Amino acid sequence: xxxxxxxxxxxxxxxxxxxxxxxxxxxxxxxxxxxxxxxxxxxxxxxxxxxxxxxxxxxxxxxxxxxxxxxxxxxxxxxxxxxxxxxxxxxxxxxxxxxxxxxxxxxxxxxxxxxxxxxxxxxxxxxxxxxxxxxxxxxxxxxxxxxxxxxxxxxxxxxxxxxxxxxxxxxxxxxxxxxxxxxxxxxxxxxxxxxxxxxxxxxxxxxxxxxxxxxxxxxxxxxxxxxxxxxxxxxxxxxxxxxxxxxxxxxxxxxxxxxxxxx
Amino acid sequence: xxxxxxxxxxxxxxxxxxxxxxxxxxxxxxxxxxxxxxxxxxxxxxxxxxxxxxxxxxxxxxxxxxxxxxxxxxxxxxxxxxxxxxxxxxxxxxxxxxxxxxxxxxxxxxxxxxxxxxxxxxxxxxxxxxxxxxxxxxxxxxxxxxxxxxxxxxxxxx
Numbered sequence: 161x162x163x164x165x166x167x168x169x170x171x172x173x174x175x176x177x178x179x180x181x182x183x184x185x186x187x188x189x190x191x192x193x194x195x196x197x198x199x200x201x202x203x204x205x206x207x208x209x210x211x212x213x214x215x216x217x218x219x220x221x222x223x224x225x226x227x228x229x230x231x232x233x234x235x236x237x238x239x240x241x242x243x244x245x246x247x248x249x250x251x252x253x254x255x256x257x258x259x260x261x262x263x264x265x266x267x268x269x270x271x272x273x274x275x276x277x278x279x280x281x282x283x284x285x286x287x288x289x290x291x292x293x294x295x296x297x298x299x300x301x302x303x304x305x306x307x308x309x310x311x312x313x314x315x316x317x318x319x320x321x322x323x324x325x326x327x328x329x330x331x332x333x334x335x336x337x338x339x340x341x342x343x344x345x346x347x348x349x350x351x352x353x354x355x356x357x358x359x360x361x362x363x364x365x366x367x368x369x370x371x372x373x374x375x376x377x378x379x380x381x382x383x384x385x386x387x388x389x390x391x392x393x394x395x396x397x398x399x400x401x402x403x404x405x406x407x408x409x410x411x412x413x414x415x416x417x418x419x420x421x422x423x
Numbered sequence: 424x425x426x427x428x429x430x431x432x433x434x435x436x437x438x439x440x441x442x443x444x445x446x447x448x449x450x451x452x453x454x455x456x457x458x459x460x461x462x463x464x465x466x467x468x469x470x471x472x473x474x475x476x477x478x479x480x481x482x483x484x485x486x487x488x489x490x491x492x493x494x495x496x497x498x499x500x501x502x503x504x505x506x507x508x509x510x511x512x513x514x515x516x517x518x519x520x521x522x523x524x525x526x527x528x529x530x531x532x533x534x535x536x537x538x539x540x541x542x543x544x545x546x547x548x549x550x551x552x553x554x555x556x557x558x559x560x561x562x563x564x565x566x567x568x569x570x571x572x573x574x575x576x577x578x579x580x581x
Contacts, residue, residue: 163445252556
């Protein structure tokens with residue numbers, strides 16, 4: 161029994177199919193690998209032909225990015241300058257023409273760079289499961305339903321930073337990805353969010369580092385404490401790119417460099 | 424298993440084919456149409472050997488559903504050479520010994536073609552960026568980068 165492919169003209173129809181157990185194929189960069197490998201758990205797949213699925217709208221405080229928007233579209237969009245560096249470091253040009261922001265939420269470690277950035281930015285997802293913080297989806301990706309769009313609050317200039325640590329340039333599987341959203345009020349950090357890729361089964365928040373930063377000025381002493389606590393409570397990925405031991409050792413070093421760049 | 428009719432243009436010619444459910448574009452091109460220029464490398468989007476252009480943009484044909492090209496324009500390395508001879512990129516690759524085993528070459532050529540269509544005089548950094556998703560295990564990347572720059576500067580002998 162092979163795989164079947166349905167194409168739905170509307171998001172609502174596709175959502176019903178996904179709720180009934182079908183798997184969505186958007187850009188294809190995740191699911192087509194399984195199709196090509198003959199994954200027997202995959203039987204019913206759906207495509208969405210609804211143009212709303214790839215729409216990017218709202219240029220003010222919050223930007224709504226359709227789950228089907230590609231990395232190339234994000235990299236080129238004038239209102240998404242803060243996400244462009246993330247999108248541009250993902251795969252090569254051909255992959256970026258295919259890979260979608262919604263799909264990235266489902267990428268397995270060490271992939272999922274965009275999801276790391278969205279986690280740090282406190283993005284929300286809308287879909288068949290309603291509107292909810294992106295971390296809720298990341299906690300139970302197998303039961304996510306269909307994601308329609310990602311609502312991303314625009315960070316103030318200089319308050320969002322991003323780094324992808326790879327062994328091979330310009331593109332390569334990351335040792336780590338780091339995203340930091342560091343809003344400041346009166347010289348002190350308020351509502352800091354630090355997210356890592358490569359430090360868990362999916363994108364995770366570095367709660368130890370966040371605690372060290374919250375309420376403090378972003379100075380050398382604070383940065384040192386955050387770097388010290390970077391890997392606290394996290395279980396890094398152990399793969400061909402780097403061992404878990406190595407990731408734990410260098411997480412603080414790279415976080416320190418990112419924070420220094422923001423101070 | 425159900426087969427679906429798909430119509431598209433391949434290197435300027437109208438094509439009507441039947442595709443299997445779940446068939447990827449690379450298989451359709453190679454087995455269904457007989458265009459053997461895009462290569463099967465990894466089947467996972469990691470190597471770029473299967474790169475083709477769809478509506479002028481590079482994509483990885485192994486990760487694209489064949490039925491997704493319905494009504495669209497597909498270009499492969501097989502369509503590069505014209506009546507007047509080799510495409511300047513092909514000539515530059517030949518002149519500069521940028522192909523060794525040749526397996527990555529069609530993907531490199533199409534990635535380079537997409538770059539030059541958009542940006543006829545790219546910098547070295549832009550060339551590197553453009554072929555960043557394409558792996559070569561023989562020549563190393565220098566002759567390939569040089570060949571693309573040579574084609575852009577009109578230095579190919581063609």
